[in-house]
Amino acid sequence: MRDTLDAFHLAIPARDLDEAYDFYVKGLGCKLARRYDDRITLDFFGDQVVCHLSDKWEREVEMYPRHFGVTFRHQEDWQRLVKLAKTRELTFFEEPFLRFEGRIEEHESFMLKDPSNNLLEFKYYADPRMMY
Amino acid sequence: MRDTLDAFHLAIPARDLDEAYDFYVKGLGCKLARRYDDRITLDFFGDQVVCHLSDKWEREVEMYPRHFGVTFRHQEDWQRLVKLAKTRELTFFEEPFLRFEGRIEEHESFMLKDPSNNLLEFKYYADPRMMY
Amino acid sequence: MRDTLDAFHLAIPARDLDEAYDFYVKGLGCKLARRYDDRITLDFFGDQVVCHLSDKWEREVEMYPRHFGVTFRHQEDWQRLVKLAKTRELTFFEEPFLRFEGRIEEHESFMLKDPSNNLLEFKYYADPRMMY
Amino acid sequence: MRDTLDAFHLAIPARDLDEAYDFYVKGLGCKLARRYDDRITLDFFGDQVVCHLSDKWEREVEMYPRHFGVTFRHQEDWQRLVKLAKTRELTFFEEPFLRFEGRIEEHESFMLKDPSNNLLEFKYYADPRMMY
Amino acid sequence: MRDTLDAFHLAIPARDLDEAYDFYVKGLGCKLARRYDDRITLDFFGDQVVCHLSDKWEREVEMYPRHFGVTFRHQEDWQRLVKLAKTRELTFFEEPFLRFEGRIEEHESFMLKDPSNNLLEFKYYADPRMMY
Amino acid sequence: MRDTLDAFHLAIPARDLDEAYDFYVKGLGCKLARRYDDRITLDFFGDQVVCHLSDKWEREVEMYPRHFGVTFRHQEDWQRLVKLAKTRELTFFEEPFLRFEGRIEEHESFMLKDPSNNLLEFKYYADPRMMY
Amino acid sequence: MRDTLDAFHLAIPARDLDEAYDFYVKGLGCKLARRYDDRITLDFFGDQVVCHLSDKWEREVEMYPRHFGVTFRHQEDWQRLVKLAKTRELTFFEEPFLRFEGRIEEHESFMLKDPSNNLLEFKYYADPRMMY
């Protein structure tokens, strides 16, 4: 269990800030906290993601080793996000799938790709003790 | 404010898992949740960080656009981590400094570098409404 | 004490949405949740304020009977907001003052005016049982 | 998510305080916190609503741009309030309806009218991330 | 530690409901939840007290065996209530005093008398484990 | 909603402390906090009840105006207590019944009698806003 | 209800620390907090268990008087742990069983044995008031 008051902080590259705004705020439903010339800061599911205007975005995208996202405690939150991503036609890198089936670490997952090729993964574990 | 029950999830590269274990568990005081041949999973300040064994780590390290860490709600938590990092002689990428001085976004920060050149930033804002 | 999960919802007029965005997001530090052609929705200190594009804004502004805002439980949150409003040069309708001095209902307050003449009041009571 | 300890504060006009008391306390089930000659203060679903005795109440009532209410996190709370409003025969401005059907912002809503023509809206979103 | 969601419930006699309302709502700052011909129900520091119109009130009043009140976890809440009682000139049955001095059960206390001779005690223990 | 950290405090008469211990601890499942020659203190559903050895207990017992107990937020907690009282053969003053049927204030209730004729009432309201 | 911030602390013997690590971290899914030459410290379901390298482990193992574990508030958490223990083939000292059947203290339980013959019990009570 984590502290409600602290926030995880992640900085990622964005090749274009309007594009990033469209994906994260209008698409994924994050809130825009601040906008500067070279970055936008987001309330991303209660944590902070900052998109920095940068040319250092990935041209080739692979699942490993870099991606980020949220592990939900409740399955219905994961399912709602699947629905949102499909309804709003966000770009899936991986459609919903099951990983580690039959093991205690079993979890449902799907991955999205933002316009700068950053990968987002959203997970739900049947046994919440495996969230870490 | 974020939900206590969900967890942020971040995957990063590690050139060597023992090295990553030493930095995150023995150094930074994170808890080891699981260890596989190709990754270790960590309870990182209440969120999940996964170190994937990978050759895709940064040879050159810059502050932007990629780094991650925690924004603390209470200044004493930030100060304790400064003390831990100095006592345990972790590698600083940036010594503690003040950013945006005199503005409402003013915050204290410092940055560490893990053995695979991933950058970690830990922040404290005088006005907690600026955490996002 | 109120429920963390529900949200108060307030709809107010805005003569111009960009102006409202500037005041609430860039000025007051609220988060932009959604933007439509005829409204913006805001995470206003954890509750929802919606600015509707409308010609029905007040040309003459008086303290009573309409205004809204936040009553803080902790004095330092109120003080931080005074500082933010002064640093960012928001328009005060009333500078910080003390109301009901010497009575149990005594509280500190100040009022801001948004660009559409909506009044915002932010209060702090010495005895939190008087917040209602 | 909002802070349990702070309270949203809204001041509205009332043409008659006894009438307002009857609607908010005996009707809607709010608690009376304080009564003065020129106002009553209410614990309104955990936030503060103050009814100021005033002649500035709306003679013509429209849905936009001014109304207020609560967005519930749990559907059963919204349903209970529908039942309360019907059982106690409060005045509906809008019977329960669905807005933004088929979109992620889809929500159930109904609107009441208080004796001074203030409009109250109570909502429930299928996806709680759309509450803002 | 008790559950936030349940409420203690206490029914006491009142020889006159207006008198009870004056003492509990206007004096002690409790909130009026409901009023019937034969009773008023109160939000009494987060619990429920019901004053029943009754002739069975105590003509002679003693500290034991019947009284009720609140044991505060934080001393400042106790002190604020002392101030409120003095400022609003409520009737003290016992001025603030120290009981069990020098023992671990040591606590500060004072007692009020409502208009129907019900006794209210408000306490603060230096060691919160002694609150029970 | 009440504060988790404070406790309601109620003092009642007991004609015999062993009898009181048997009823409250062995019967009702409360926890014994402290025992003195003239009183026992109990953790009663998270609040404090003190049984004072006294001859001033009620010889004749009536529902009004004096009784106390708990209003549960969740129906299953109320139902479990009905089961406990029946399984352990506690003395019912009123078997489970429905009060204010068809009204918003509708609630389920039952009343127990302790060995000193103190009445305890345990309630569950369909609409939790009526708990006060 | 216990405090979220404090932790129970239990020290037990381990004849071998790698064996203890395998049982508690890889088997039971606890997190490794720290490792020293003579002990490992664990985040054991939110509390702290320390395995001290020691020759004083029990050669003969009995249910009484020494064992430890967790009493879960929710049955599904207990059931998930049964599943984990069976899937990962941990050593059961007692298969899942019902104790005190038909009494209010009725609870489900099972017991595991760690490699140093320490016994672990995991319980679920139908009536959570019996958890103590």
Add this chain to the structure above:
Amino acid sequence: MRDTLDAFHLAIPARDLDEAYDFYVKGLGCKLARRYDDRITLDFFGDQVVCHLSDKWEREVEMYPRHFGVTFRHQEDWQRLVKLAKTRELTFFEEPFLRFEGRIEEHESFMLKDPSNNLLEFKYYADPRMMY
């Protein structure tokens, strides 16, 4: 951080139940939950300790490998317990001392001995991340 709703459960030997009751309830201020012929169950700082009547208590007592207790998050809770133990003249096995001085794991500690030679340790860490 641990779950408020679950409880740690520890069973220990007691050579005499009255003696155990005196130490834990009258001395240490724990609450008695239940008493049977062969055991007493305690609410021990929010967790459950059960004293089983048994001849298997330690005749020789050593700090390692077996002891239990509480690690407090707030230093004042630790200090209050030192005061309680001294005021009530409980038997110290170790007077308050500092362990791991100058290291991040530095903590204050003291140990008590119950009448059956079970050792209790109460700790406070300057850096709460070291509590595990």
